[in-house]
Amino acid sequence: MELKTLDYSVSDGIARITLCRPAELNTMNGDFWPEMVQVFKAIEHDMAVRCVILASTGKHFTAGLDLKWAGQNAAASTGGDLGRQREAFRRHVKELQESFKVIDDCRVPVIVVTQGGCIGGGVDLVTACDIRICSSEAYFTIQEINVGIVADVGTLQRIPHLLPQGLIRELAYTGRKFPAAEALRYGFVNRVEDTHADALAAADVMAREICAKSPLAITGIKQVLNYGREHSIADGLEYVAVWNAGMLQGEDMKEAVKAQMARLSATYANLKA
Known part of the structure; x- marks a missing residue:
């Protein structure tokens, strides 16, 4: 499987998916979205996989949507009948949503490990996972309000099952940072570890325990x-x-x-x- 934005491997029943563009802050470009679908399709057909660990590299888990790619994509969709433009955009959004829906629908548990910033589309991603573990300096930001849009790839639909309504609305309306300690207090993350390496190790222990079950x-x-x-x-x-x-x-x-x-x-x- 040839991938540009993700590393993928399977060992001892654990599928490991790692965002691998740290120099670009693991932003979600045009390659990222179909590759996520491709990887989870492979997991669905590999019965040796009993758990998934989804992680990242570098200082930040992800800075979210690649705005340059998004801008180019938006520019390419202009011209012609306005109704047809908007219908094409609706289908584009649905395609992006599918990239995280495959995580939610995955037949096995998905543990996500975050470090640094988990921004915008990163929150859409982690809310589709079963279990969240992070390092102590990690934070989460519903960034979309800060660029004048409504989050549309899953955060606003899934986070109400994870956090109280008042807090959700505060985070979505203000776009403020939601730090690890606060996220733990509200149960958004399962645990906070001192370092990224510690968080990855905790995820590995948990995944192996899950793999040992029926x-x-x-x-x-x-x-x-x-x-x-x-x-x-x-x-x-x-x-x-x-x-x-x-x-x-x-x-x-x-x-x-x-x-x-x-x-x-x-x-x-x-x-x-």
Whole structure:
């Protein structure tokens, strides 16, 4: 897989995706968006993957959207019928949204590790992940208000499930920095580590623990939690009842109970491709 903005590797059940343009502050240019879809499509077809760690390089996690690329793209879309211009732009935004929707929809948990600034599109990205770990100097900024636009790639849709409404509105209206300590206090991040290296190490420990669990149960948990965001409690209870009625016919529960009784670690087969 040839990639320009990401590094990608898989080992010991963990897929590692790393933003790799530190000199450009890992800004999200024209190559970034389709590459994110490409990588998560590969994960969906690789049943050896049981967890994802998404990280970055350099001083900052990401400065968000590459404004030069965005400006060039906007200029290229002008001319001709205004209604057709705007309809084409709508499809463009939907394509960008898909690059983070694939993270949210991924069958395995995604742990994201941030350092320094996580700005604009970076917040769209991390809110699509399951678990957030950061270094102590990290901060998050809903930057879009500072460039006069409405965040449109997922932040405003996903962050209400992660933070209180009043705080969300403050952050979105002001574009202020949301530092690591405050993010931890409100539960936006799972933990704060002293350094970027420490945060990556913590993510690795967590990912390995997840990889040791039943992959069938893990993917079921993610499916049920995601379903519950959009449905009532009654709908969610019905969904999980049907899920378990179908999926508990496998061997994983038997293996787990047997291992616990013997005080051993269970071994689970990968999901079927």
